[in-house]
Amino acid sequence: MAYGGYSYIEKSYRPSKDDFVVLFWLDGHAKIEKLAEAVASESSVGTWTKISTMNKKVWTNYRARVYKIIKVDEKSGFVFIAYPYEHFDQKNVLQFFASVLGNLFGLKELEECYVLDIKIPKKYQKQFHGPGFGMKGIRKYVGTLKNKRPHVGTIVKPKVGLTPKEFADVAYKSWIGGLDLVKDDENLVDQKFCPWKRRFDLMTKALEKAETKTGEKKLYATNITDSSIERMLDRLDYVKESGMKMIMLDVFILGIPALMKMVYEARKAKLFVHAHRAGYAAHHRGNFGINFQIYEKFWRLIGVDQLHIGTGVGKMEGGALLIKQFHRIAEDYNVPEEFYIGSLGQKWDKEIKPILSVASGGMDPGKVDAAVALHGRNVVIQAGGGVHGHPGGTLAGAKAMRQAVDAVVAKKTAKEYAKNHKELRAALAKWGYVDPKIIKTKFEFEKKKRKMLEGMVKKKGIIGIKAVWEI
Numbered sequence: 001m002a003y004g005g006y007s008y009i010e011k012s013y014r015p016s017k018d019d020f021v022v023l024f025w026l027d028g029h030a031k032i033e034k035l036a037e038a039v040a041s042e043s044s045v046g047t048w049t050k051i052s053t054m055n056k057k058v059w060t061n062y063r064a065r066v067y068k069i070i071k072v073d074e075k076s077g078f079v080f081i082a083y084p085y086e087h088f089d090q091k092n093v094l095q096f097f098a099s100v101l102g103n104l105f106g107l108k109e110l111e112e113c114y115v116l117d118i119k120i121p122k123k124y125q126k127q128f129h130g131p132g133f134g135m136k137g138i139r140k141y142v143g144t145l146k147n148k149r150p151h152v153g154t155i156v157k158p159k160v161g162l163t164p165k166e167f168a169d170v171a172y173k174s175w176i177g178g179l180d181l182v183k184d185d186e187n188l189v190d191q192k193f194c195p196w197k198r199r200f201d202l203m204t205k206a207l208e209k210a211e212t213k214t215g216e217k218k219l220y221a222t223n224i225t226d227s228s229i230e231r232m233l234d235r236l237d238y239v240k241e242s243g244m245k246m247i248m249l250d251v252f253i254l255g256i257p258a259l260m261k262m263v264y265e266a267r268k269a270k271l272f273v274h275a276h277r278a279g280y281a282a283h284h285r286g287n288f289g290i291n292f293q294i295y296e297k298f299w300r301l302i303g304v305d306q307l308h309i310g311t312g313v314g315k316m317e318g319g320a321l322l323i324k325q326f327h328r329i330a331e332d333y334n335v336p337e338e339f340y341i342g343s344l345g346q347k348w349d350k351e352i353k354p355i356l357s358v359a360s361g362g363m364d365p366g367k368v369d370a371a372v373a374l375h376g377r378n379v380v381i382q383a384g385g386g387v388h389g390h391p392g393g394t395l396a397g398a399k400a401m402r403q404a405v406d407a408v409v410a411k412k413t414a415k416e417y418a419k420n421h422k423e424l425r426a427a428l429a430k431w432g433y434v435d436p437k438i439i440k441t442k443f444e445f446e447k448k449k450r451k452m453l454e455g456m457v458k459k460k461g462i463i464g465i466k467a468v469w470e471i
Contacts, residue, residue: 005050134353153181175210177398315362
């Protein structure tokens with residue numbers, strides 16, 4: 001089943017500790033072995049025909065190797081490919097993306113091509129610094145290292161349209177209500193109705209006033225994302241000079257080179273980087289795509305400090321098992337491989353600090369207990385509508401969110417805590433309560449039924465994987 005005159009299938013091969021390992025789902029017009037060879041060839045050293053310029057050194061040292069295929073039928077299956085470290089450029093993520101996540105998507109033999117995961121070797125990781133502060137650094141600043149309570153935040157709503165003064169007034173109410181973080185939404189930067197500098201100046205005053213009133217440290221994630229590097233650098237410098245501590249970047253939209261530059265400058269300026277993932281789903285939905293965990297791994301490697309990963313209980317896609325794996329990738333140093341989720345796991349170098357997961361999208365106080373059951377306490381629980389949609393307004397909504405988190409610290413359920421806290425009681429009356437037992441039941445099911453889930457995925461392919469993603 002040689003592709004272009006060469007066979008890339010080597011089932012006896014065992015990836016070395018320095019190899020990149022990539023897990024693909026492939027379906028197409030040819031046998032799965034040929035599809036696997038085509039992908040390995042196109043993403044490493046080969047092409048569609050035998051070439052006179054191929055030599056032993058290239059073939060031996062730089063080719064990709066298909067070392068495992070799990071066939072679902074004759075023309076589809078899961079393909080494991082190992083790539084030698086030497087194939088890739090130094091500290092050049094784009095060259096890696098162009099190779100492994102690039103031209104192969106255009107192969108006409110393929111009807112489906114989904115890159116489920118990439119395992120990044122420690123040798124490659126050592127080229128990067130990872131987060132400048134990460135989870136521990138943010139907790140230390142906010143003052144939650146000891147009690148380990150979840151952080152709570154909000155996105156000012158409506159997304160766009162408020163004046164700077166209106167925006168700052170909403171933020172102030174959110175902070176004094178007990179929230180740790182207020183952030184811009186992904187589509188607000190420097191529009192005429194709310195110029196960035198004017199908004200930032202008023203937000204600085206509101207934050208300082210809120211800190212004085214509450215005695216707590218507060219954060220504002222100001223969106224500096226721009227198509228101009230110069231404008232972003234100007235804003236970053238302005239944030240630094242103001243004494244504020246956090247910037248926000250739309251990391252997928254921004255792209256790797258600009259992100260690496262801005263993270264580097266943020267680290268020098270001692271600023272936290274809040275990473276919004278807007279746009280990634282366009283490359284993920286459907287059966288031609290790239291899974292979020294791949295982007296997440298590279299963003300941790302590059303060095304964001306906190307990252308939207310999904311909620312598992314809110315409005316964004318992704319069930320509890322999938323989001324839990326995303327959380328492990330963000331926080332843990334040794335992430336287990338879970339084939340039935342489509343994850344290769346990941347071992348991180350000790351220098352690549354954990355990042356703080358952000359659970360955002362359709363959240364409200366009644367979902368806090370379930371979110372903590374899924375994510376644990378190392379999470380930012382972020383609610384927009386779930387704060388500003390409260391019957392008592394923004395201040396009451398912020399109090400309700402903080403009360404729900406305080407209940408976790410007090411080892412009480414939100415329903416119990418609501419008996420003596422009217423804002424939380426009103427929130428539960430409006431939006432209801434998601435029982436954390438639902439999450440715990442899913443994790444117990446996963447633990448008991450791993451073999452069954454693996455069998456289903458091996459039988460049904462990507463359909464089975466996506467069914468697990470919804471659990």
